[in-house]
Amino acid sequence: MKLNKYVTCLLAAASLAAPATLLAADATVVAAIPAPAPAVADLKAGIPEEKPCLIAGWENPRSVCVAHTKTIAATCLICHGPNGRSLGAIPSLAGQDKAYLVAAMKDFKSGKRESTVMQKYAVGYSDQEYEDLAELFASIK
Amino acid sequence: MSMQRRDFLKFSATGLAAALAGLSTSRSALAAAKPRVVVVGAGFGGATCAKYLRLWDQNIEVTLVEPNDRFYSCPMSNWVIGGIRQMDDIIKSYDHLPGYGIKMVRDTAVGVDADKRILTTAKGDKLPYDRLILAPGVEFMTDQIEGYAEGEAAGKVLHSWKAGPQTLALRKQLEAMPDGGVFVIASPPPPGRCVSGPYERASLVAHYFKQHKPKSKIIMLDGHFDVVSKGPMFKAAWKKYYPGMIEHRPYNLVTKVDHKSMVVTSEFEDVKADVINIVPKQRAGAICGIAGVRSDSAGVWCPVDGVTYESRRVRNIHVLGDSVASNMPKSAHVSNNQAKICAAALVEIFNGREPDPYPVIGSTSYSATTDQTSGPIAVVMRYDPDKEAYIRQPMGGAAPESDEINFHYNLAWFENIWAETLG
Numbered sequence: 001m002k003l004n005k006y007v008t009c010l011l012a013a014a015s016l017a018a019p020a021t022l023l024a025a026d027a028t029v030v031a032a033i034p035a036p037a038p039a040v041a042d043l044k045a046g047i048p049e050e051k052p053c054l055i056a057g058w059e060n061p062r063s064v065c066v067a068h069t070k071t072i073a074a075t076c077l078i079c080h081g082p083n084g085r086s087l088g089a090i091p092s093l094a095g096q097d098k099a100y101l102v103a104a105m106k107d108f109k110s111g112k113r114e115s116t117v118m119q120k121y122a123v124g125y126s127d128q129e130y131e132d133l134a135e136l137f138a139s140i141k
Numbered sequence: 142m143s144m145q146r147r148d149f150l151k152f153s154a155t156g157l158a159a160a161l162a163g164l165s166t167s168r169s170a171l172a173a174a175k176p177r178v179v180v181v182g183a184g185f186g187g188a189t190c191a192k193y194l195r196l197w198d199q200n201i202e203v204t205l206v207e208p209n210d211r212f213y214s215c216p217m218s219n220w221v222i223g224g225i226r227q228m229d230d231i232i233k234s235y236d237h238l239p240g241y242g243i244k245m246v247r248d249t250a251v252g253v254d255a256d257k258r259i260l261t262t263a264k265g266d267k268l269p270y271d272r273l274i275l276a277p278g279v280e281f282m283t284d285q286i287e288g289y290a291e292g293e294a295a296g297k298v299l300h301s302w303k304a305g306p307q308t309l310a311l312r313k314q315l316e317a318m319p320d321g322g323v324f325v326i327a328s329p330p331p332p333g334r335c336v337s338g339p340y341e342r343a344s345l346v347a348h349y350f351k352q353h354k355p356k357s358k359i360i361m362l363d364g365h366f367d368v369v370s371k372g373p374m375f376k377a378a379w380k381k382y383y384p385g386m387i388e389h390r391p392y393n394l395v396t397k398v399d400h401k402s403m404v405v406t407s408e409f410e411d412v413k414a415d416v417i418n419i420v421p422k423q424r425a426g427a428i429c430g431i432a433g434v435r436s437d438s439a440g441v442w443c444p445v446d447g448v449t450y451e452s453r454r455v456r457n458i459h460v461l462g463d464s465v466a467s468n469m470p471k472s473a474h475v476s477n478n479q480a481k482i483c484a485a486a487l488v489e490i491f492n493g494r495e496p497d498p499y500p501v502i503g504s505t506s507y508s509a510t511t512d513q514t515s516g517p518i519a520v521v522m523r524y525d526p527d528k529e530a531y532i533r534q535p536m537g538g539a540a541p542e543s544d545e546i547n548f549h550y551n552l553a554w555f556e557n558i559w560a561e562t563l564g
Contacts, residue, residue, distance in 0.1 A: 055499045056523070067485050068497040074193065074481040075503045078474055081557040082564060088553025116540060116547055117505055117519035124501065124521020124534035 054128065069132040072125070076133065079117075084137050094140035101134035175202045176491045179260050179270040181250040181428055183207035183235060185473040186462030187276030189562045190480035195241040198488045204244040204268055206260070211235065212563055213304035216473050216506075217555055219338065222301060222311050223345025225512040231304055233563050250277075253432040255455050272487060274450075275434065275443075276461040276476070277426025278303065279334050285422055292400035292417070302334060302420045314416045315346060321356040322415035325405050327395040329422040330364035332442070334463050334471045337370035337518065339363070339420060341508035344375065347383040348511050359386060360414075362393040362407050371508055371518055371539040378510035378543050395419055425464030432458055442466030447524045447531060448496055450483040459483055469522060469531060475504045477562055500524045502531055507551035508543070515551035516543035 053065035060068075073084075081087050084094030093101070107113035109122035125133070180191045183205050191205045212233040220226040239245055246268070252261035253273065260268045281300060283289040292298030299314070301307040315324065324346055328339035343359050350357040368375050368389060379387045390407075397406035398419060405412045405419070424441040425434070434443045436454035443460040444453040450465070452458045461483055462476035469475045479502065486496035505519040520537025524530070540547065 055497075058499075060498075061495060063489065063494045064497050067489055067494075068499065068501075070197075071481055071485040071497060072501050074485075075478050075501065077561050078477050078503070078558050079505060079554055081553075082560045086553060087556035087560060089549035090553040090557065116550060117517045120519040120534075120536050120538070121503060121521055123536045124503070124523065 056126075065132075069129070069136060072129060073133055073136050076137075084140050093137040096134075096137055098131075098134045098138035101137060102130045105130040105134070175200050176271045176487075177202045177269060178204070178272045178274060178487065179268045180205045180274040180276065181207075181260070182276035182278060182426070182462075183209070183212065183238070183245075184276060184278055184462065184476065185558070185562050186476035186480045187274065188212070188235075188238060188480075189477045190274055190276065190461060190484050191243045192238065192241050192562070193481050193484035194487060195243055197484060198491065199242060201488070201491060202244070203242070204246055204270075205238065206246045206248055206250050206262060206268070207235070208247065208249045208263075209305075210247060213308070214473075214555075214559065215302075215304045215335065215338075216558070218301070218304040218308045219342045219345050220509060221308050222315070222342060223509075223512075224312065224315075224349045225345060225509075228309050231308070233559055235563065237564055250275075250428045251431070253428070253458070255432065255458060258457060270457070272457050272459060273432075274459045274461060274483065275426070275429055275432060275464065276480070277428050277464060279423035279463045279471075280426050280430075281421040281423055283421050286395055286419065287397040288399050289419065289421060292398050295400050297400035297403070298398050298417050298419055300420050301418060302338075302423075311416070311418055315349065318354065318357065318415045320354040322354065323358045323360060323413065324350075324416045325360050325362060325412055325414035325418065327362040327393075327405060327407075327419040328364055329420055330394060331369070332471060333420070333423045335506075336365075336470060337375075337506060337508045340368055340370065340375045341510075342418070343387050343389075344378060344383070344508070344510045345512075347379070347386050350386060351383055357386070358388065360412055361387065361389045362395055362405065362412065363389060363391050364394045366391050371516055373541050374516040374539055374543055375508070375510065377541070378514070378516075382511055423463070425460070429460060429464050434458055434460055437466040447529060448482075448498055448500060448526070449486040449490070450479060459487075467531065468533075469502060470504050470506070470520075472504055472506050473558060474506055475502060477558060478502050478504070498524075498526050505554065507547060507554055509548065509551060510543040513545055513548050514543040515548040516540040517547055517550065 053060055055068055079090050080093045086092045105122045108115050108118040178194055178201055180187045191203045194201050194203050214231040217231045221228055248262035248264050250260055251263050258270050260273055299307045299311045301311040326339055326343055343361055347359055393407045395405055395407050403414050405414055425443045429435050429443050434452040434455050437444050443464050444466045445460050450459045450461055452460055461479045463471040482500040489496040502522045507515045507517050509515045518539035521534040522531035525532050
């Protein structure tokens with residue numbers, strides 16, 4: 001839980017740091033995101049490393065997994081919009097139910113759910129990454 | 142057997158060690174002052190990297206050097222050329238970037254002292270850095286086509302491959318062309334910026350001709366062996382919407398152009414044109430040459446470490462976007478994604494932590510085939526530290542046909558990537 005809290009708050013902080021945004025629609029979204037200050041301070045102090053994590057089958061320090069998840073999440077935003085809030089027909093990820101997002105990725109991967117590009121993304125990520133990303137986006141309120 | 146995390150030192154050859162060696166300097170610099178990052182180029186790579194460095198660590202001082210006062214988007218520029226959008230739709234403001242704490246310098250980077258770590262600008266500013274990030278986009282190798290420079294100077298030969306004045310100029314020439322005219326579009330052999338772009342351009346110009354100049358022709362002189370990106374999708378669209386209008390001639394590398402007689406010469410033929418659009422071969426932007434990071438075998442692109450995007454040739458200089466030597470598409474999406482990986486890695490390094498050794502790149506691009514239909518291509522690439530390469534994951538590729546749903550997704554993609562880069 002902690003891992004994604006850090007990441008989520010980072011992303012939220014990210015949008016808050018912007019005084020203005022490209023589009024009016026985005027500005028409303030940014031204004032609605034709650035202040036995340038404590039987690040940013042925590043991150044600067046260093047991520048606690050009590051629990052190793054796995055990426056590609058290898059154990060890593062916790063901070064590596066935080067960075068890994070954070071960066072993939074930032075990739076998602078290219079299509080799904082700043083802080084997971086889309087400015088168009090591509091669905092928003094922010095605030096979606098975690099179980100729904102994980103199930104969606106699994107269904108995209110298997111082809112059970114039709115998609116235009118998401119199957120190609122779903123096969124590129126691991127089940128653990130589905131979980132971490134889903135938790136992150138679910139926790140953006 | 143329990144899985145052991147691989148020894149950190151094993152990465153010594155990959156550039157990660159170089160990154161960490163740099164860390165000692167960065168750490169001591171950090172003790173005295175904030176880490177200083179200078180970014181050259183406020184495009185999808187540079188602006189995104191500057192923004193995310195500040196978002197993820199406000200202790201980092203970021204300076205962004207860019208000669209243009211506004212952002213001209215290459216994505217959607219074909220839509221202007223095809224007449225389904227206006228110039229105003231692809232011009233975006235840089236006004237939001239200073240709000241992130243980015244210092245904007247409106248100037249051109251002209252010199253790099255890699256030992257002293259100083260970037261020099263055309264106006265004579267000297268910008269010291271701990272890390273320099275070069276995201277200049279591409280430079281055209283126009284000298285490889287006889288007559289190109291003269292034709293461009295005369296305004297008769299356009300690349301329109303950097304959005305801006307040439308986007309509008311090409312649109313004007315197409316508007317002025319008589320019905321029954323011939324539009325020649327030539328694209329270079331790979332690798333270059335936006336492989337699918339010429340095919341989208343041909344599609345949208347055909348869309349315009351079909352309505353306003355139905356007797357006109359489009360001849361594509363393609364340096365590729367086929368319609369190499371979204372091939373089935375484009376071919377299906379051309380057959381369905383523009384039968385007989387687009388002639389695609391593969392393996393047809395342009396060697397010469399004569400703007401007075403309006404003849405384009407390839408290795409195989411001479412083609413008489415009314416409007417000439419030649420996309421020349423490209424290399425990493427000029428500042429990459431100046432900095433000495435165009436270190437691939439041809440001296441054209443910039444090999445980088447896949448974890449940090451640090452140049453494999455010059456320490457503390459990172460390269461992003463189209464200038465990078467890699468198997469990734471040279472696209473806005475990849476540039477934006479690389480920028481975030483580089484920013485995340487630098488934040489970890491500046492804070493004394495290990496960067497993510499397994500970055501993941503996603504690449505999505507949409508191409509329009511009419512004013513209401515588009516199709517996507519997508520692939521995920523994961524970095525393998527042992528192979529020191531990004532490995533394409535299965536099932537990547539393009540949709541077989543363009544459609545209206547993807548046109549709406551295409552519009553959303555524009556808005557979201559612009560906001561992610563500049564908003």
